[in-house]
Amino acid sequence: MNNNKILRFIPVMFCFFAMGFVDLVGTASNYVKSDLSLNDTTSNLMPSLVFFWFLIFSIPTGMLMNRIGRKKTVLLSLVITIVSLLLPLLGDSFPLMLVSFSLLGIGNALMQTSLNPLVATVMQGGNLASTLTFGQFVKAIASFMAPYIAMWGAMASIPSFGLGWRVLFPIYMIIGVLATLLLFSTPIVEEPIKGKPSSFIDCVKLLGKPIVLLSFLGIMCHVGIDVGTNTTAPKILMERLGITLNDAMFSTSLYFVFRTLGCLTGSFFLRVMSNRVFFIISVTMMGLSMCGLIFGHSTAVLYTAIALVGYGNSNIFSMVFARALQSVPDKQNEVSGLMIMGLFGGTIFPLFMGLASDAFRQIGAVMVMAIGVIYLFTYIPKINKQ
Incomplete structure (x- = not known):
């Protein structure tokens, strides 16, 4: 990697870190549920609302990129994210909190649609799946930090300026401002769009291509399992082990x-191993995890299951997203919008997990996630062998 590419790579990775802010919603929803005495169905509205905006804004963001460019679209997404925090x-x-999470979802929809393309x-000629996976590793650092910052703020002995667990919002907001300034000051040359920009209908028609549609459903399952585990794992432990939030x-x-760890x-692995083999390993780990979460009642089994789904699900997005982009190389902005709509x-x-858990306890929520894992097993033949 030459020096110019490194100088562009660093601010882009800061943006991936800012992309990870969206995962604080799982931690926040559990604290809001505790603070306001909400049930599972109501508290799960918060992560649901965050990702609802991906349905509305992803395709328009792909069209916006065609008009103002990818860098400007990422900068816009960062500004919206800062306001949400x-x-x-x-x-x-x-x-x-609902308004805040809505803006967080809108900003993240714009960011995920524009940052991946x-x-x-930036990395022309590089291994796209591997680079996206490294970006997901950086994003995962922000996700990993959120519950620790919230727990730190919630401790009575910590001076959190009266914010308690909400101290994570100003901390992430400062990092978001830094990411914005870094990207704004970095020159990135983008190739002009050839031909007539696609309309909304043109974008949706791409779902008529089987690999695009199947990848779209794969992204839906990936993020559903991700958000579901993030939100439900603490509830499973509280229910089966009788511990505090x-x-x-x-x-x-x-x-x-x-x-x-999986992203890192x-x-x-994506540079030295067949994408299909690594995908099979990842989905198998997720399948074992669902078994552990359904049948496990000990600390060791439950923690092992959570670790397995964390590692297994870490690279699914990059492999499915890269497969979709490569399938229609002349419509990458539009395909990106469709894939992010899958979030x-x-x-x-x-x-559905909230409804299932209120009716059947947390095992109901796990069964909903297991449906997503089963679908990912059916996607294996679509992954490139090389």
């Missing part, structure tokens, strides 16, 4: 530790 400093009411611009939040950290090692799975899965 500012709002919780003004209060902790349920409506205010920006990587393709603060103690149970370790499960969220454990999940992100192994997701972070995955960026290496709407983060809305659908928590809603």
